[in-house]
Amino acid sequence: MTDQDLLIVFTRTLRDLLGDDSIVLAMNTRRSDVDGWNSLMYVTFIVAIELELKIKFRVADVDSFETVGDIVAKARSLLA
Amino acid sequence: MLFNSYEFIFVFLPVTLAGFFLLGLRSRNLALGWIVVASLAFYAWWRPVNVLIIAPSILVNFVLARWLLRLTAHKDRAGLARLVLLLGIVFNIVFLGYFKYVNFLATAANDLVGTNFVLTQVILPLGISFITFQKIAFLIDVHGGRISSFTLRDYGLFVLFFPQLIAGPIVHYREMMPQFQQARCRWDSENIAVGLALFVFGLFKKVVLADGISEHVTPIYEMATAGSEITLFPAWIAAIGFTLQIYFDFSGYSDMALGLARFFGVRLPANFDSPLKATNIIDFWLRWHITLTRFLTAYLYNPLVLCLTRRRMAKKLPGLGGRAPSVGAFFQLLVGPTLLTMFVSGLWHGAGYLFIMWGLLHGVYLSVNHAWRLFGPKNWANKETYDRFMRPTGLVLTFLSVAVAMVLFRSTNVGAAKELLQGLVGLNGISLPQQLYAQLGPLTGLLQSFVSASTDMSAQELVLAMAWIGVLLLIALLLPNTLQLTARYEPALGVYSKPAASRYLLRALNWTPTAPWAVAMSVGVVAVVMRLGGKSEFLYWQF
Numbered sequence: 001m002t003d004q005d006l007l008i009v010f011t012r013t014l015r016d017l018l019g020d021d022s023i024v025l026a027m028n029t030r031r032s033d034v035d036g037w038n039s040l041m042y043v044t045f046i047v048a049i050e051l052e053l054k055i056k057f058r059v060a061d062v063d064s065f066e067t068v069g070d071i072v073a074k075a076r077s078l079l080a
Numbered sequence: 081m082l083f084n085s086y087e088f089i090f091v092f093l094p095v096t097l098a099g100f101f102l103l104g105l106r107s108r109n110l111a112l113g114w115i116v117v118a119s120l121a122f123y124a125w126w127r128p129v130n131v132l133i134i135a136p137s138i139l140v141n142f143v144l145a146r147w148l149l150r151l152t153a154h155k156d157r158a159g160l161a162r163l164v165l166l167l168g169i170v171f172n173i174v175f176l177g178y179f180k181y182v183n184f185l186a187t188a189a190n191d192l193v194g195t196n197f198v199l200t201q202v203i204l205p206l207g208i209s210f211i212t213f214q215k216i217a218f219l220i221d222v223h224g225g226r227i228s229s230f231t232l233r234d235y236g237l238f239v240l241f242f243p244q245l246i247a248g249p250i251v252h253y254r255e256m257m258p259q260f261q262q263a264r265c266r267w268d269s270e271n272i273a274v275g276l277a278l279f280v281f282g283l284f285k286k287v288v289l290a291d292g293i294s295e296h297v298t299p300i301y302e303m304a305t306a307g308s309e310i311t312l313f314p315a316w317i318a319a320i321g322f323t324l325q326i327y328f329d330f331s332g333y334s335d336m337a338l339g340l341a342r343f344f345g346v347r348l349p350a351n352f353d354s355p356l357k358a359t360n361i362i363d364f365w366l367r368w369h370i371t372l373t374r375f376l377t378a379y380l381y382n383p384l385v386l387c388l389t390r391r392r393m394a395k396k397l398p399g400l401g402g403r404a405p406s407v408g409a410f411f412q413l414l415v416g417p418t419l420l421t422m423f424v425s426g427l428w429h430g431a432g433y434l435f436i437m438w439g440l441l442h443g444v445y446l447s448v449n450h451a452w453r454l455f456g457p458k459n460w461a462n463k464e465t466y467d468r469f470m471r472p473t474g475l476v477l478t479f480l481s482v483a484v485a486m487v488l489f490r491s492t493n494v495g496a497a498k499e500l501l502q503g504l505v506g507l508n509g510i511s512l513p514q515q516l517y518a519q520l521g522p523l524t525g526l527l528q529s530f531v532s533a534s535t536d537m538s539a540q541e542l543v544l545a546m547a548w549i550g551v552l553l554l555i556a557l558l559l560p561n562t563l564q565l566t567a568r569y570e571p572a573l574g575v576y577s578k579p580a581a582s583r584y585l586l587r588a589l590n591w592t593p594t595a596p597w598a599v600a601m602s603v604g605v606v607a608v609v610m611r612l613g614g615k616s617e618f619l620y621w622q623f
Contacts, residue, residue, distance in 0.1 A: 040414060041400065047399060059383045
């Protein structure tokens with residue numbers, strides 16, 4: 001999966017989660033850039049991504065992601 | 081040694097800074113070692129035996145952390161690494177539990193199952209709750225691979241650094257150590273000026289504002305403790321007055337901590353961001369005691385919610401969110417973890433039923449706030465209409481909710497809290513000071529069925545208390561906070577140069593090292609010095 005493929009999966013997942021089809025994620029998007037993407041929705045988003053991609057992030061990683069790009073990079077390394 | 085004492089301001093601080101800068105001329109290592117020695121002296125000043133209690137626990141943590149560091153380098157030792165981490169966490173919790181909770185547990189057992197444990201006098205080492213959390217966070221960070229090397233001096237510096245030793249902010253090793261490692265350890269005029277400004281702002285907030293209103297608040301809580309009925313007006317003065325007192329006290333302390341660290345060229349994380357301007361309780365907790373919220377979220381709430389969410393979604397049950405939020409998910413993934421986290425927060429603050437009730441009440445507030453977001457009506461025309469109505473409503477509701485909960489936080493026993501809570505809803509009646517009641521004139525007949533005359537509080541006391549509340553509310557709600565005033569000098573980690581306000585008058589308040597500000601701060605210092613000398617502890621030093 002390329003970074004672009006992962007971004008598409010992430011965007012679709014977050015749109016479903018927040019019920020907002022206008023969301024477009026980029027590598028430098030932060031949680032604070034997306035209305036309603038609070039800490040609760042963040043955890044649900046992470047688990048939804050885990051289930052979709054069949055990977056598992058470490059708790060320490062989940063806490064350290066600052067941008068969508070960080071999550072993409074970690075997901076890519078776990079998929080490799 | 082209190083930050084607001086003569087010995088700290090005029091002896092300890094100048095000597096420590098002079099030693100730091102002089103040793104810094106020779107080597108950074110010597111200067112940093114000096115901070116560790118000075119911090120130990122600072123800690124020992126209050127009660128020398130404290131050092132004998134805390135030093136062994138630091139050494140045990142250091143040894144465990146080194147062991148953990150070696151284990152995490154080998155993937156095949158992951159099981160043992162988890163065991164060592166668990167051992168470290170249990171050691172720290174038992175250590176904290178013994179000093180802080182043993183008496184409470186004995187009391188609770190005696191109350192609940194009728195045992196007759198005899199309570200012993202256990203000395204509570206200063207700042208033990210803050211220090212313990214930092215040590216636990218350090219072990220978790222080593223285990224998580226976020227820390228790759230450290231020495232005993234580095235670890236001692238991280239745990240003991242005196243500006244944040246007693247009452248936070250609760251810091252992470254990874255945000256502190258790079259700063260120490262790059263510190264110039266030389267006199268830096270900008271650091272000294274910014275540090276002094278932050279210290280003076282904090283000192284003024286503590287000594288003039290917090291201590292000022294406490295004179296009007298404390299007697300009401302003492303009356304409640306003595307069993308007196310507290311009527312409507314004094315009850316609200318106690319609730320709102322203490323909320324303002326603790327805000328200016330603790331945020332004042334945090335400003336002073338930021339200023340003291342800045343003298344050494346170090347920026348601490350922000351702990352307050354105008355929490356009384358919050359328009360909902362979730363927002364309040366993102367602005368109040370920020371580093372505690374950060375700790376509890378990262379090390380308790382998030383791992384718990386992550387684990388529960390994984391289990392739930394693996395069973396194909398819905399998580400939180402989605403186009404149709406699930407009530408089951410709400411209770412399992414939000415209400416449960418929130419109540420548990422706030423229970424721990426309450427217990428962390430103090431060993432007593434009232435602190436636990438305070439924490440749980442905030443857990444309920446947060447759950448209600450989240451429920452409103454998930455399930456509340458969404459038929460507003462647009463966000464602007466929603467904000468126009470809900471922001472002021474939310475601000476008032478949040479403030480009143482926080483103030484009511486503060487009654488539990490401040491009261492010395494359950495009976496006193498009950499008196500005050502009854503007073504807040506008018507169950508103890510409404511009374512006016514004799515002098516005011518006599519001036520009601522023709523209204524007396526109309527009001528006499530539910531308003532009585534009282535001698536508990538004079539008219540002058542009532543008016544003065546309300547004036548204090550009014551002035552402090554205006555400061556808390558309308559003025560930029562210390563971090564905004566000094567924003568262009570990055571007063572705290574992650575607080576970058578942002579204009580304090582768009583309006584000209586407020587922008588003019590931005591702090592700069594100029595003559596007008598020097599005069600204003602000198603006036604503040606004079607006001608402080610006139611009030612110094614009394615033994616006025618910071619409210620959070622008891623934790």
